[in-house]
Amino acid sequence: MQDAPALSIDPLTRLAPWGSDPAASRGRRHPVVATRDRNDFQRDRDRIVHSTAFRRLVYKTQVFLNHEGDLFRTRLTHSLEVAQLGRAIARTLGLNEDLVEAIALAHDLGHTPFGHAGQDALHACMAEHGGFEHNLQSLRVVDVLEARYAAFDGLNLTFETREGILKHCSRRDAEVLEADEPGGVARRFIDGTRPGLEAQLTDLADAIAYNAHDIDDGVRSGLITLDQVCELPLVRRHRDAALAEHPALAADAGRRLLYETIRRMLSAQVHDVIDASAARLREAAPGSADAARTLPRLIGFSDAMREEGTALKRLLFQALYRHPQVNRTTELARQVVRELFAAYVAAPQEMRPGFAARDDRHRAVADFIAGMTDRFALGEHRRLTGRDLFAELAASTAAADTAGADGGR
Template identity: 45%
Template sequence: MSAPYASRPEDSRGRLHAEGLSTFRSCYQRDRDRIIHASAFRRLKHKTQVFIEHEGDYFRTRLTHSIEVAQVARTIAGTLGLNVDLAEAVALAHDLGHPPFGHTGEDALAELMAPYGGFDHNAQAIRIVTSLERHYAEFDGLNLTWETLEGIAKHNGPVSEPIPYALAAYNDRQDLELSTHASAEAQVAALADDIAYNHHDLHDGLRAELFSTDELAELPLLDACFAEVDRVFPGLNYYRRRHEALRRFFGLLVEDVIDQAHARVAEIGPRSATDVRLAGQAMIRFSPDVWERLKVIRAFLFRRMYRAPNVVEMRVKASRVIHELFPLLMDRTDLLPKQWRKDVEEAASATDLARIVLDYIAGMTDRFAIATHADLIGGVDLSTG
């Protein structure tokens, strides 16, 4: 049974370009399917989460991360009586705008684009799904519903000034009400993202031997998870023990969000999806106690994983790839693929040109960026040590 504040397909504000309804899929199911079939979604397979794509087959990529986020989002949304298809669509699309090399690539592009309006991966995701995916005969982009676009743009909360240029440009065409919160489904996708990466970064850090199981067992929230595993399965082998503990940690976070959502609904009393947007506060979030403990875990990950010497070394090398490709392509637009040259010919300013180069580089996978840099400039040794 759906909640009164759930998003309903029949109440959708529609698409920028009107289309007929599907006979067997809701509008949000169509959005989800278009995202899955998008070129940008396929490229997530070879884009960094934390470790650069070539560093190991078992580490998460942006694609596997997005699939995990979608699974969590469906679980939470279904439990809360929300629209699971909208939650899944936003979850699958939330990282489409990430450039190669994860946050390293984003930082590099933000620095390079500072004179031209900056760079933001959420805004870039909007640009991808509204313009850069050019496969349909009747429109550029995927022509997603207003609710899915809203969720991509502001699943992390209202967008404050200055609004990133890629988002502002689209918002001038279709008002996404950037100053309000997003739907409950989009908020679920945002929390599902937090749950997924807090869980899998611990798992990937263990696999990379950046810290030990014993160190994790001393962290808040995790200490109780390990204690429960040891009580139920005394003498369990090393790998199964940590898997069972992380599995319980994962479940603990999901249950906390669901419990907190029920409490927030009782307090706010939303009777419609609009009430959620106008509540002035997020309805889907962690409890204060869990959030405080999660901050300790995040600080641990920042110190021991995201700033680990070999990770930092790789960040420096990856940043160099982006910093050298961008000015070269600004000067030598003839090096861009043919399908990009029409856009170059229509560029009316240096800013227009920079945004074209940005779109091209941001769409690259890790391996394509490395190979392109090697072909045009000379390879960067991306081995560690």
Template identity: 45%
Template sequence: MSAPYASDPARARGRRVQEEESAFRSAFQRDRDRIIHASAFRRLKHKTQVFVEHEGDYYRTRLTHSIEVGQVARTIAGALGLNDGLTEAVALAHDLGHPPFGHTGEDALHVLMAPYGGFDHNAQAIKIVTQLECHYADFDGLNLTWETLEGIAKHNGPVTGDLPYALAEYSADHDLELHTHASAEAQVAALSDDIAYNNHDLHDGLRAGLINMDEMCALPIVSDAFAAVDRAYPGLDPVRRQHEGLRRVFGAMVSDVINTSRAGLEASGAGDVHDIRHLGRAVIRFSDAMWADLQVIRKFLFENMYRAPSVMEKREEVTVIVHDLFPAFMNDPHLLPDRWQGDVARAAGDETQLARIVCDYVSGMTDRFAFQEHARLIG
């Protein structure tokens, strides 16, 4: 049964281009399906999460991460009586705007785009789903509902101050009310992202040999989880022990969000989704104790994994690739594929517009394609 503050697809604010709605799917389910079938979603298969895509078949990529976030988000939304279609749509779309090489690529593009309006992956996701996906006959983008666009833009909270150009341009034409919080469904997607990466980065770090099992098992949450496994299954095979321990870490985070958020939603007095947006605070959250423990885990991952020498060495290498490719296309835009040349012609004499075209192209690359283009153009 849906909660009163859940987003109701029958009362959605609509799409930019009016369409006849599906007889078999709600508006939000249709959004989710369009995201899954988007080219940008498929490209996430070959985009970095932490490890560059070709470094190993078992490490998470942006695609597998997004699928895991979607699974967590559905579970939490169902437990809280929220709309799982909208929750999953936002969860699956939350990383569509990531460039190759993960946050390293984003940092590089942010520096390169500083004179031209900046770069932010959430803003780029909005541009992808409203403009750059060009497959439908009646419109550019995916023609998603207002609620899904809102969730993509501000699932991490209100967006204020200097906006990245991609979000500023769209918001000026279609108000996503960036000064408010998003729906509870979008907030669930945001915390599901935290849950997924905190859990799977521990797993990937162990597989990569960057994290020591004994040190990891001394962390809060993790220590209790593995102690419970050892009590229940003494002498368990190490591979099974690792899986059993980490899935308990996963479950502890999910349970904490559900219990804390359920109490917070009831105490908020929110009668509908409008109230959720205007509470002035996020209503989907971890408990204070869990949040403090997660900061310890995050610090551990930062020091032992994200800033490990081998990871930093790769970060330097891929930063060079982005910093080489961007000026190569700026200096000779005819190097861009034929289908981009119409945009290049329309941007003639406008350096900012050309930079934004180049940014769209480079940010859309997969890791492997960026390596290939760099080898072809730079050597």
């Protein structure tokens, strides 16, 4: 069989015709003077890295709450992994690596403390006040909430980076955003077009990263086992290949077999995305980044790999995300968010002055809570309620364990 023809990538710009050229960006909401040392997407990346919201990600939960262990992933380490995977794939497909990196580093800036448990609780609290959704909040962070520049609110990022940050949006929310910014980043949710290819790629790199590291963190926590996830062909074949090449791993009491399995699985998924996407790009041959927005989604897995990835997500959901131990801690996290929300609505002066002075009280409270790290939220909850819910859980668990041990004598 002949090799498929190579993608046409400009050796100077390293971009294919469908890659986003920073010189052709749709620009920023507030014009800025160009610099000679960085293009617009590189400036976006740098603004994100220097933002307060980015630094907070180091103490925001991925799956396991921040206090549960130093080696579990946080939103920051997850974002770095997404950026690394995205850049590697973008380089091969002729997409803009800097834009992929900027989107990856910013995509979780709007996440609440305590992961999806915090988001769900805050959404319920805001049900009668416009709701809460972390993708919208990430856009809100970079458009409004970051206060670093004298001339404007937010980070004033390019259209292309902001488009990638807003990867999900309801029709209702899109119409609100469209009214404020006609033809802007929400337009595609109304007219049915796609985001740029770099945004499509970052969305996929996000899924690849969290599936892999949730296996790692889940096994590290003891809540799932490698044998459990090896029930799936996607994982099992890479474990078996690792053992065939390195038989001594079978007797290794450490984590090398797990790491080797995950490494091989990641490589297989990356190569699958590259091969499947390259084939679609060659067939569709979009002449520009904007032309690609009018076509069906071009960046993605093969059908077979997509099905295997879906099966992995399903297993992780059932065995890890809904594990009784995870449920106990996430329910306490929801309680912390609910009680913080009620306390700040009743007494807005308990928030920092910039939030306390706002007229839109409920949205101000949501913005304040969403910006918290796990440990700051717990500290505020202790200050306002006098309770430490996680310490109480630990004490009750220890007491139950002691009672069980005594009963077995």
